[in-house]
Amino acid sequence: MPPTEKKALPAGQAPGLKFEKVVKRFGANAVLRELDFAVAPGERVTLIGPSGSGKTTILRLLMTLERPDGGLIWIGDDTLWHRERGGKRVPANQKHLHEMRKQVGMVFQQFNLFPNMSVLRNLTEAPVRVLGLSRDEAVERATSLLDLVGLADKADAHPTRLSGGQQQRVAIARALAMQPKVLLLDEVTSALDPELVVGVQDLLRDIARESDLTLLCVTHEMRFARDISDRVLMFDQGQIVEQGPPDQIFNEPTEQRTRDFLQAVLAT
Amino acid sequence: MSDVLDAYPQLLRGAWTTVQLTVYGSVLALVLALVFGLAGTARSAWVRAVGRVYVEFFRGMATLVLMYWFFYALPLVGFRFTPMAAAVLSLGLNIGAYGAEVVRGAVRAVPKAQYEATVALNFTPVQRMRRVILPQAVALMLPPFGNLVIELMKGSAVVSLITIGDLTFRAKQIQNATGETLWTYVAILLIYFVIAQALQSLVRLAERRVDRMLGRRAEAT
Amino acid sequence: MEWDWHYTGDILPDLLDGLRVTVTATLLGYVIAVLLGLVWTLLRRTPSAVVNQTVRWVTEFVRSTPLLVQLFFLYYVLPTWGITLGPLTAGVIGLGLHYSTYTAEVYRGGIDDVPRGQWEAAVALNLPRSRTWLDVILPQAIRRVVPTLGNYLIAMFKDSPLLLGINVAELLNTAYTTGTHTLRFLEPITLVGVLFVLVSVVSSVLVRRLERRSHATD
Numbered sequence: 001m002p003p004t005e006k007k008a009l010p011a012g013q014a015p016g017l018k019f020e021k022v023v024k025r026f027g028a029n030a031v032l033r034e035l036d037f038a039v040a041p042g043e044r045v046t047l048i049g050p051s052g053s054g055k056t057t058i059l060r061l062l063m064t065l066e067r068p069d070g071g072l073i074w075i076g077d078d079t080l081w082h083r084e085r086g087g088k089r090v091p092a093n094q095k096h097l098h099e100m101r102k103q104v105g106m107v108f109q110q111f112n113l114f115p116n117m118s119v120l121r122n123l124t125e126a127p128v129r130v131l132g133l134s135r136d137e138a139v140e141r142a143t144s145l146l147d148l149v150g151l152a153d154k155a156d157a158h159p160t161r162l163s164g165g166q167q168q169r170v171a172i173a174r175a176l177a178m179q180p181k182v183l184l185l186d187e188v189t190s191a192l193d194p195e196l197v198v199g200v201q202d203l204l205r206d207i208a209r210e211s212d213l214t215l216l217c218v219t220h221e222m223r224f225a226r227d228i229s230d231r232v233l234m235f236d237q238g239q240i241v242e243q244g245p246p247d248q249i250f251n252e253p254t255e256q257r258t259r260d261f262l263q264a265v266l267a268t
Numbered sequence: 269m270s271d272v273l274d275a276y277p278q279l280l281r282g283a284w285t286t287v288q289l290t291v292y293g294s295v296l297a298l299v300l301a302l303v304f305g306l307a308g309t310a311r312s313a314w315v316r317a318v319g320r321v322y323v324e325f326f327r328g329m330a331t332l333v334l335m336y337w338f339f340y341a342l343p344l345v346g347f348r349f350t351p352m353a354a355a356v357l358s359l360g361l362n363i364g365a366y367g368a369e370v371v372r373g374a375v376r377a378v379p380k381a382q383y384e385a386t387v388a389l390n391f392t393p394v395q396r397m398r399r400v401i402l403p404q405a406v407a408l409m410l411p412p413f414g415n416l417v418i419e420l421m422k423g424s425a426v427v428s429l430i431t432i433g434d435l436t437f438r439a440k441q442i443q444n445a446t447g448e449t450l451w452t453y454v455a456i457l458l459i460y461f462v463i464a465q466a467l468q469s470l471v472r473l474a475e476r477r478v479d480r481m482l483g484r485r486a487e488a489t
Numbered sequence: 490m491e492w493d494w495h496y497t498g499d500i501l502p503d504l505l506d507g508l509r510v511t512v513t514a515t516l517l518g519y520v521i522a523v524l525l526g527l528v529w530t531l532l533r534r535t536p537s538a539v540v541n542q543t544v545r546w547v548t549e550f551v552r553s554t555p556l557l558v559q560l561f562f563l564y565y566v567l568p569t570w571g572i573t574l575g576p577l578t579a580g581v582i583g584l585g586l587h588y589s590t591y592t593a594e595v596y597r598g599g600i601d602d603v604p605r606g607q608w609e610a611a612v613a614l615n616l617p618r619s620r621t622w623l624d625v626i627l628p629q630a631i632r633r634v635v636p637t638l639g640n641y642l643i644a645m646f647k648d649s650p651l652l653l654g655i656n657v658a659e660l661l662n663t664a665y666t667t668g669t670h671t672l673r674f675l676e677p678i679t680l681v682g683v684l685f686v687l688v689s690v691v692s693s694v695l696v697r698r699l700e701r702r703s704h705a706t707d
Contacts, residue, residue: 344675450569464554
């Protein structure tokens with residue numbers, strides 16, 4: 001990656017993440033049951049496992065799209081869903097969530113670009129409105145990010161005019177424009193046509209390697225999981241079944257459930 | 269027939285009054301629709317209830333009854349309205365209730381994923397609404413709003429019953445003066461039709477605009 | 490001026506008489522609207538371009554001009570052609586004709602919503618065209634649109650006060666006449682408002698229940 005492009009990436013010490021006995025229920029269905037796990041600062045972790053095992057819920061809790069029913073979620077030294085008041089821990093208010101979200105960015109399965117804005121506007125709107133950047137600064141940042149994702153010529157295009165792969169690249173750039181320290185990737189290539197998958201994955205792999213981001217990734221693509229992560233967590237029914245470096249998980253899984261899952265995924 | 273044509277200044281004045289009523293009524297209805305429609309999407313159950321009560325009450329009320337109430341009943345307890353104010357209020361309140369349902373439905377029809385993206389980008393609740401949700405919802409509101417404006421325009425004919433000199437009122441005057449019953453009514457029906465068609469084309473124009481804005485149709489470059 | 494409960498009690502029977510006229514006019518008008526609307530829809534589907542376009546413009550014209558003026562037309566213009574209608578008859582026909590152009594749109598939507606496969610199945614079974622319509626398409630289309638048609642019954646009810654423009658002694662007219670006798674408008678017109686909101690809200694709750702049930706059986 002040329003040095004000018006690298007400048008566009010967020011830098012600086014990233015926080016670690018920690019789940020402490022986190023419970024999440026949807027109605028009578030407990031998706032997460034007292035889940036414990038931690039991610040080190042700057043670590044890149046991939047969650048794999050069958051659908052409905054609670055992987056995406058973990059990302060959505062971190063992005064404050066879902067509220068936990070119990071336990072604590074730490075980002076760095078601060079709890080996400082609770083704040084200190086008079087030495088006691090009380091539920092977070094909007095202001096606390098707003099503060100905490102500054103560190104976190106997310107890329108969605110369905111891109112979720114804003115159809116009422118041009119590509120450039122998608123990238124500049126939040127930096128201007130939320131971070132208070134000047135329009136010029138935001139455009140400069142957006143331009144170098146579009147350069148990074150290889151879409152410098154699409155700045156004025158309308159999001160719906162782009163291919164799925166291009167839309168997802170824009171969505172990645174949009175998340176990075178907020179300079180998060182933690183990046184959440186939620187099945188980012190599942191909605192793409194097969195021939196576009198590799199390009200987006202390679203882009204993310206490069207970004208992961210070149211930046212100091214703490215990365216949490218949910219995917220069904222085992223090659224991508226191997227490429228991007230320091231550590232792989234195998235999930236089933238809201239619990240960690242097995243974890244370790246990608247080589248170990250993919251080559252010598254110890255648990256039967258992991259072996260079954262990998263076999264099923266690789267067979268397709 | 270020529271008698272009716274000779275009365276064209278009266279017809280024009282009437283048509284102008286009808287257009288004015290439509291514009292004032294629509295502006296009031298739009299404001300009410302946005303306020304109470306957005307209340308209907310609020311997080312607080314109390315605020316939602318306020319939106320609900322407004323919608324149920326004024327959708328259930330006949331415009332003409334409301335207008336009579338403003339014009340004949342309220343002055344007796346000390347609230348005096350000019351006929352025009354009574355007319356605009358009752359038209360606006362009634363169509364505003366339908367409009368509020370349109371606003372609420374349109375906001376709820378914006379995909380939840382768009383809302384989630386605004387959270388992920390750390391927009392404040394007001395910014396989410398103002399920058400992302402509403403601009404997309406407006407696209408969905410336009411066609412039904414257009415129909416409501418036409419309904420309001422048609423509904424405004426009842427103001428003739430409280431002596432406002434709109435198109436329908438002029439028709440009765442001309443009918444009495446000339447005895448030309450048939451041509452009088454043919455003439456004003458045609459004028460109403462033309463106004464409705466003009467509104468219709470305005471709506472279509474606005475729809476095309478918004479579609480282009482949201483990239484839903486090929487851009488004309 | 491204070492609200493007079495005694496007076497309110499005195500006028501209530503008259504108002505309920507007016508409500509009866511209002512409900513009668515609405516229901517009769519509704520029968521016309523529901524039947525005539527179907528006629529418009531079917532005529533729009535005939536192969537003849539002349540019939541098709543004529544119906545299209547006639548319904549468009551009726552839909553985009555005010556009901557009140559149409560009532561005046563029926564009541565004042567038709568007699569000059571030798572057709573004299575009583576106020577209530579003119580009112581019922583006017584309401585029914587006006588709203589038939591709305592119900593026509595409802596039917597059209599319902600028919601468009603019947604899946605293509607149903608038509609194709611009818612062709613495959615070699616059903617004659619009339620059987621296809623009567624046994625396959627219309628039953629499905631009408632079941633889909635019943636709740637929407639219900640909403641138009643409420644809409645017609647709320648437009649029925651316009652009939653006072655041609656001297657029908659419906660609810661609002663009764664209230665107004667009562668008011669002119671006593672010069673007290675507050676009680677009668679407020680009561681009319683209350684009655685309208687009551688009937689409309691109760692009926693729309695019923696329609697919504699109907700809507701949910703028809704969704705449930707889909």
